[in-house]
Each structure stands twice: as structure tokens, then as C-alpha cells.
Amino acid sequence: MLAPSIWFKASWQAGREWFRPRAITRSAHARAPAPVMVPIRSLGPGYRSRIAAHLMALEPHDRYLRFGYAASDEQVQRYVDQLDFERDEIFGIYNRRLELIAMAHLAFSSDPKLDSCAEFGVSVLKQARGRGYGARLFDRAVMHARNDGVSLMFIHALSENTAMLKIARNAGATVERDGSESEAYLKLPPPNLDTQMAELFEQQYAEIDYRLKVQAKQFWDTLASLQEIRSGVRAGRHQSAQ
Numbered sequence: 736m737l738a739p740s741i742w743f744k745a746s747w748q749a750g751r752e753w754f755r756p757r758a759i760t761r762s763a764h765a766r767a768p769a770p771v772m773v774p775i776r777s778l779g780p781g782y783r784s785r786i787a788a789h790l791m792a793l794e795p796h797d798r799y800l801r802f803g804y805a806a807s808d809e810q811v812q813r814y815v816d817q818l819d820f821e822r823d824e825i826f827g828i829y830n831r832r833l834e835l836i837a838m839a840h841l842a843f844s845s846d847p848k849l850d851s852c853a854e855f856g857v858s859v860l861k862q863a864r865g866r867g868y869g870a871r872l873f874d875r876a877v878m879h880a881r882n883d884g885v886s887l888m889f890i891h892a893l894s895e896n897t898a899m900l901k902i903a904r905n906a907g908a909t910v911e912r913d914g915s916e917s918e919a920y921l922k923l924p925p926p927n928l929d930t931q932m933a934e935l936f937e938q939q940y941a942e943i944d945y946r947l948k949v950q951a952k953q954f955w956d957t958l959a960s961l962q963e964i965r966s967g968v969r970a971g972r973h974q975s976a977q
Contacts, residue, residue: 763917772942773871775937778838780818780824785813789835796862800896801858802918826875828868829945833952839872841880851886857899869916880936882926887911890919 778786790798790811799805802814818825822845828837837859844852851872855876857869890908892899894905894917908921 766909770942771935773828773830773868774941775872775875776941776945778820778827780820782825782827782835783815783818784836786827786838789827789860790815790858792857792860797858797861800893800899801856803893803966806901824879826872826877826879828872829948830863830947831951833948836860837868837872839876841876843883843885845895851884851891852859852881852888852892853885855900868890869898870902870905875937877921877923878905878930881923881930882934884926886923886925888921888923890921892894892917892919898941921974936943 742782743913790801791808793801795805798811801812806814818840822843824841826839826841827835830836837856837857839855841853842856844850844929853876855873857872859868888908890903894900894904894912894915896917900917900919903919904910906921910917910919910920953961
């Protein structure tokens, strides 16, 4: 068993490496960006309503790219109702108002003969684009898949979904185009101490971040209610004084 000090040092170092932004080509004199941590939380059955709200809030074209067809609200709800939280993993990113602004679905094969395969899908709300959330969710899914024994990850996307295919290519995936659709597959190495410690670190960090956001929202909601009450009292006093 690892000593606590060794475990913490390993998990912290692994976490820092996994949370480091993807490399961006820049001039030799440009300063590299500081590491940025993005809290990514694993979602359970109790979050179906938030998942549905997130997917239905997607712009029509984004919903089309996510599902590969112009999915109606009923079809989106059916997809959410059929999510298997025991088998698959759903990851999400929240803003400070506890809105689910980005999410990913890592679907594991239901065929025992293909238990080393998984498929990845992601969606990001329009207002949250340009922050690298799709890439960070992909990294998080890859890390979990490796730790769970997956050796081959698939991404099925429309060929016009350049953002998703770019994420796959940047990760080293092989992309094959067949008309309007593309298939990407990425071979994953086996897990190691870094991936295992990084996932533990990520889980703890995401849980702490979520609790802080919950407390902050409760505080501001309470404060807003008090301000409304005070405004009502002032208005009442003003009317009674007239």
C-alpha cells in the first residue's frame, strides 16, 4: 500500500499533467499558457433532467451534429431515458450557476466479445465554446477508458463535424471518411500509476468544485431573497408614510 505522502505527490503530479492545456503551435518567443484545471464531474441517474435540459438547449445545428440527425425533443428525451449509468460514464462541466454547459457520453460495448471497446460523444453549449471543453472532456474520457481496460475508442461523427474530428486527430486517432459520415478510432495504451492517480485527483477536485458552487449559489440565492424582502419592506414603509 502506498504511503499517503507518496500517493498525494503522485496524484498531484499526474493531475497537473492531465489538466495541462493541449499544446498550441506558437512562435518560439511566445509564452506558454499557464496550466488550467477544468473540473469535470461524473454524472449519475439523478442528473437525467439536467442532461436533457443541456441537450435540448443546444442550437439546432449543434443538436444535428451531436446526434447525426435533426433530433426532436422527444427523440432527445428518449435518448436520455435510455442512458445506462451502470454500464456507461457520463461526464459534465458546470458553470457557477450549476448549468450543465458541456457533457460527454462514454458508451461501453454491451457485447462481451467487444468489452475492450467504447464510443465517445460530446456536446458543448454555444456560449461555452472556444474554451477547449470538448478536448478536456475527451481527455477525461480517454483516461477513464484506459483505467477501465478499454483499448480501442471509437468516434462516429458527421464529416462536417470538424471540431469533433479535429479533437480525435489531435489525439492520434485514425479517421476514415465515408461520404457524409466519418469514423475515428483511437488505440489506447494500458493504464498506469499516472492515469489511476490522475483520475482519483480529478474526481476529488470536481467534487470539491461542485460543492463550492452549490454553496455559492445557495448563498447568492438567499441574499437575493433577502434583498427582495428588504425592498418590499421599504416600499411598504414608503406607502404608509404617504
